[in-house]
Amino acid sequence: MNTFAQRVRSSGAVSGTALLLAAAGFALAPAASADGSQPPKLTVATAAPAEVGFAGLPVDFTTKVSNTGAYDTSSARLAFRLDGALSLMPDAVSLQYRLSGTTWKTVPLTAAGDTFSGDLPETFPLAAGRSRTVQLRIGVPMGTPHHGDTNGGVSQLKLTTLVSNGASGAAVDTDDDTIKVDPLITGLSGAATTVTAGGPAVRFEATVTNPTASAYANLTDTLLANHYASVQVLRSGTWKTLTPLASNAGEDVYQFDLSGKDTSLAAHSSTATKVRVAYRKDTPAGKVTLEPCVFVNQGSIPLLGTGLCGKNVTLTVLAAGSTGSTGGAATPTATASATPTPSTSASPSASTEAPSTTSGTTSGTTSGTTSGTTSGTTSGTTGTQLARTGSSGTSTLAAAAGAFVLAGAGALGVVALRRRRTRA
Template sequence: MRTTVSDRRNRSRRAATTVLATVLAGGTVLLSAPAALADDDVPTAKLTVDAPAVIGLAGQPVEFTETVTNTSSMDSGFHLFLKAVTGDGLPPTDGIAIDYRDPADGAWKSIPLWTDGQGSATAYRGDVSYTLQIPAHRSVNVQLRIGLPMGQPHNGAGNGGIQSLALESAVAIGAHGVATEEVTDTIKVDGLTTGLSGVPATAVAGGAPIEFDAVLKNPTASNYVNVANVLGIDPHATVEVRTADGGWTALTPVQGGGVDDGPGVYLEGRDSSVQADSTTKLRVRMSYDAATPLGPVTVNPCVFVNENPARPFSGTTACAQRATVQIVAPAASASKAQPPVNEASAGKGAPAVKGASTGKEAPAGRAAAPVVAAVPAAPAAPAAPVASAEAPAAPAVPAPVAAAPATVELASTGSTEQTPSYAAAGVALLAVGGGAAFWVVRRRRA
């Protein structure tokens, strides 16, 4: 690079000598020469950055392009510098990554980053290792990608996070030159969100299963790998998910890392993948055995990225709003609707029909109609009055029984809405690392 600067200076001296000789000879030309010499002496560049709008916390890096244009009239070598201002919230190592594609072999290579500042001023700096040799008035594209891995694969950091970062790009003449063009872009940071929809308010101990949807959203431009989509459940629960062919697959509960931790189930396995800008909806059914204590239980949706195989429910963690289901006894769940009244039972209270719609409770593990809320039956009309003491009484004609409307209550989610929203910024939690953290969230919300 020093050779290039020296040659440029020699050309400038020769040009100045030619101008002087022309003036001494009585010429009146080259009034525009100083401007031309300035263009040749100081190469300039223009920088265009096509940065991503949003990247995913703990997601895969997102590709983008920066274009450097040599706006001067001479060939020159330029260098590209990058700075990401993140603020506090990233782990000390492997929190952020910036890569470039090497034009020599087409491989992605990491840019070594060093940090300065602390707190809100924390920034990571680096530069592309090769020099951009650009002819006059020509452009070169530099392929880059940026991500927030939040740790290593299968060893994700469970604490921290940021909402955005400022990417500052600068192009300079040579590796140690002064920047001739700078561009700053703000990149939003988001992450996976999980939630439950349509969870019934009650379930019968030893009775029919309840059904609802588990919804996982990726609103970012990052793909995700090593994802564990988890439901924290009561120890007495059995969980199944609907398969693509319409069948049901039972899930095996996994115990957490702490002594008092409850079990959880992996809805799609421990190492699933999630595409950018996608939504995944899974149909879930859950039943509770006859030994389940009556009262409220919770269903807790969480998603973990880069879970450690030796520590279930660890890694970069986001938990959504739980759902509360009331466990009731079989008799309490039976419908109060009356069967048609016949002459033998006219004027007498008919017994309540057991079961939501079939007259009996469906066994656990099999699909059943949703639980029907108890609705009192309309009383039978009284017998017609007797016309006279001598005349025989006419038989009583029962009035028709009013049909009970079929209704389904949804589980409490801590808000006035029946269907909980997905994990919003105020609901999603980044839990402290380790298996116990997931269940700490559950206990806090219990």
Template structure:
């Protein structure tokens, strides 16, 4: 009997405890969770780009936050970008993709100096990390200013130190162990240059031809781009199109720049990531350009100011020197005069002009003529031996011009005829005197 009462009392105490436990389980008031139902430990893997383009567009990449547990959690990402001390404002940009808004949001970067380095720091908003982990999309750029307001000096150095830290969403819920990562990202720029430039150009002559190459080795896209070739402002610069036609480029000058800039692709052009463009260019210089050396200098401008050419982030490359030479002088030829005597080793004398009416043009004399006649020295009869010529008659033989009417027997025949004529006159005069004297005697 006593044993039976003890069993009943034990049963009475056990039933309320079991009933209470069943009621608590049915009401969901059990807060204990198994040990594996935790968020962590988290992990961080950063897939940072190796290169970003100087003054180019942003480059997208991801950071993976791993969560091996079966419970989600929330975190924030803090960033620090370390660069050269001379980094100007608005030189860096960082965005993250927000799942809450479904778009890109900027990270508000605050700059501070640390020794000889500049640090831009900022963070994201709330980032949910579900069980199994998530990827956070980021994009980093070095725009060197705002659109159409690029920095004209300063830089970010050859590389950036990019640091990421994962922190709890609540200040009293730090991530343990701490998650940090640092990557070095190189900064490279777009370049242009010239190749195959001839060493000389003739002023006023044919143009010289060469290639102008624009290379973008970076993963950044470039917009608001000016691909410019500088040379003498009086030069004529042409670019060959895809259809083979040549287009004359307008020179752009400023008061501060003696040379002119020629936009090979126009203003506000673009260049895709990892691209290379080659333009065939020809340049000619005016005929009145002074001989000497002139330069061909290629430069790239990014985010030029509106209406302000050549003001923006500037990257120039080594150019080429061209020596402008004067054109070759044209050969001058003197035409041979008409009727020039054949060469006899003695220059032909210049005949005198006088009453004989000679025009200075003398034909070649016969080979039998005396040397005096070949030299133009004509012997005349003495004036005392020649009778006076009646008015209107032809001039005496000694006064006639020497020309092509000379006989081939030489000047002796002319002298003999002159003497014979004078002798005949004297004989006639003597006969007349003899006849007059005889008539007087007869009478």
């Protein structure tokens, strides 16, 4: 009896222990994923920006990673793929992140044709049933500050976000977003159609509009004209005469900096500058063109940067002594002077007062009209194409400016190719 009772007690103890272990085992099962024996269930959702500015500063957004399973992960990993419609240089797209703190870190991107790809340099733990939001920001700088690249254009990017468990694990979930890429818009308004050589100047307004969520830095708002033109801008109630700038390429296209070099422009904002232009007495009668352009990250050489140009204005120059509508009978006339000496310096005589505030990086080339884009590609690291932002087709002045810039860039060993693309 004693032996039988002892067996019963022992059996009961073992059964009780088994039940306790089973219960404990059930409770501790999720932790088994720490050694990779049980995979977590990860999902990713990216709230990408609807648009960014071409050659603008980056725009913030977030990616949320969730662990919907019953097992923890010690190393969730994010990866990204950015697909543009054209082949772009490695510095055309930027992606940054921060997991904590205020410091933005770079997500290294590898360019292969029209696709950029890269992994978040850091992994992070994520418990079962929990989520984590990663802060990101994306831009299409088209180069680096004061280094404009002729590396094509892009009207949108397809962003694919991938999440995996472990540094080398396969993606377990993806999220696709489309980001529109829009340019700055430049324009001239209020100009007359005729001007008399040696007579009064025509008056008009030059505008730069930023319709995007990107702020801009290192902007140079310019007017392109020939060497017969005398250009003034109204600053603080006083008309200031601008110095024409050109490289040594020999083309008759000169840059007049309306706002000064390296100004800035906030997201969803615009600037307006009052301008007047007169032509020297020895200007040949005929057609002349004025074209508004804005350059981002222009370096020390005029017309060398990411050029975004709007619709040009064509004026008919009447012979000296003729009468006709000039749009400014009370304005001073242009005086006869020698042809401006081409300069390789981009330091304008105009004031460098900024139209608005912001700071950051950009560079590159091109964008398009509402119906098309003129873009370019180079085999080197510098160059400029003049992108259309307000007219269809390429004006004579823009074509000359393009050749003008390329001729100047040729001295630096750069070969550029032009191509036309329909905007998506």
